[in-house]
Amino acid sequence: MNIIFSNKTEYFRDEENNIIYSNSIGTSMIDFIELDFSQVNEILDKLYNKANIDIDKEEIPHVIVYEVEHLISEFKKKHIYFRDYRIHSFYGSEYFFSTHSESKRINIEIRSLVSNLSHSISGIQKLQAEFKTIIEFCFLNTTSEIHQKLNPYQRYYYFVNYEEKRVKKKKEFDMGYPDHRIKYSKERESVSRYRANKKYEIFPMDEFNINENKMSKEDLIEAISNTHFELNEIITCDTLDSICITQLMEMLKNNIVVNSCKNCGKLFIPEGRIDTEYCNRLAPGSSKTCREIGATKKYLEKSKSNPITREFQREYKKMNSRVRIKKITQNEFYKWSEKARELRDRAIIENMKLEVFLEKLKKLEV
Numbered sequence: 614m615n616i617i618f619s620n621k622t623e624y625f626r627d628e629e630n631n632i633i634y635s636n637s638i639g640t641s642m643i644d645f646i647e648l649d650f651s652q653v654n655e656i657l658d659k660l661y662n663k664a665n666i667d668i669d670k671e672e673i674p675h676v677i678v679y680e681v682e683h684l685i686s687e688f689k690k691k692h693i694y695f696r697d698y699r700i701h702s703f704y705g706s707e708y709f710f711s712t713h714s715e716s717k718r719i720n721i722e723i724r725s726l727v728s729n730l731s732h733s734i735s736g737i738q739k740l741q742a743e744f745k746t747i748i749e750f751c752f753l754n755t756t757s758e759i760h761q762k763l764n765p766y767q768r769y770y771y772f773v774n775y776e777e778k779r780v781k782k783k784k785e786f787d788m789g790y791p792d793h794r795i796k797y798s799k800e801r802e803s804v805s806r807y808r809a810n811k812k813y814e815i816f817p818m819d820e821f822n823i824n825e826n827k828m829s830k831e832d833l834i835e836a837i838s839n840t841h842f843e844l845n846e847i848i849t850c851d852t853l854d855s856i857c858i859t860q861l862m863e864m865l866k867n868n869i870v871v872n873s874c875k876n877c878g879k880l881f882i883p884e885g886r887i888d889t890e891y892c893n894r895l896a897p898g899s900s901k902t903c904r905e906i907g908a909t910k911k912y913l914e915k916s917k918s919n920p921i922t923r924e925f926q927r928e929y930k931k932m933n934s935r936v937r938i939k940k941i942t943q944n945e946f947y948k949w950s951e952k953a954r955e956l957r958d959r960a961i962i963e964n965m966k967l968e969v970f971l972e973k974l975k976k977l978e979v
């Protein structure tokens with residue numbers, strides 16, 4: 614996968630140089646570390662249980678191979694980082710059944726397929742957790758001494774050289790340029806070294822339609838002269854680790870601000886003001902975004918101290934008690950409260966005088 618970082622934007626390009634994803638730098642990384650794997654894990658557990666039978670007595674259902682294939686294709690769509698995702702020595706169900714025909718052999722192969730998949734996906738989740746830790750450490754603003762005294766570069770240096778060793782003595786977090794290396798002494802031997810190759814390219818940033826075979830030299834020069842070009846660094850990443858480390862470095866280099874959402878707790882990159890408190894994701898179990906919920910919360914907090922709200926609540930209680938003594942019906946009360954709420958909101962927004970508001974409130978029909 615090719616990634617280009619230009620003007621605070623990250624572009625992902627496919628093999629034909631088409632831009633398939635773009636966003637402000639770090640966005641894909643933050644989305645990755647906040648990805649929810651619970652559904653994938655559930656499916657994996659089921660597959661694992663299906664394959665975990667006594668293969669001397671029973672045959673593992675062949676449908677598992679198709680289920681694995683389906684899970685992989687869904688997984689690839691889950692995030693841009695997984696676009697090229699594949700698992701070792703699995704080339705699809707067709708190839709699988711054309712190469713393995715003997716039933717005992719198939720049993721063994723299916724079992725190893727499932728275990729390879731679950732191994733691979735748990736590796737990704739580990740990576741996710743590790744990068745979440747370091748991103749929180751380097752980017753989030755907390756009241757701790759480290760965060761008050763150190764800037765992101767200093768925090769990063771502190772983290773890889775001291776913090777990680779102090780917290781988990783066995784684990785070694787070692788990143789170095791130009792190898793882009795993460796080395797974990799025990800747990801991560803399989804990904805101890807990898808590369809992210811960097812090259813330069815002067816590339817048109819506008820829509821650019823050129824056919825050098827059909828165009829004259831003059832037309833070609835004219836078309837180029839009207840196009841905006843930039844010198845880009847293109848980083849080719851072959852592994853998920855190399856994508857993550859590249860992203861992390863670019864986030865540091867570009868001074869990216871990361872906040873933690875006050876509603877859902879997930880990390881996000883603020884789009885407007887850097888002190889934005891709520892993310893733009895759908896809030897858990899709601900059809901509203903955290904930002905929308907945050908706006909309502911703030912409004913309510915602000916209006917709590919407002920005399921209009923106080924008077925509204927007093928009247929509301931009064932009306933409610935009338936329902937209990939059966940002076941008005943539940944339905945009448947409901948209709949009244951709708952109107953009263955509307956009036957309250959308008960009064961707050963329009964900065965209505967308290968006497969005027971009270972007068973209107975008393976006049977509301979039941």
Ligand SMILES: [Zn+2]
Nearest residue numbers: 874877892903
């Ligand atoms: Zn949120």
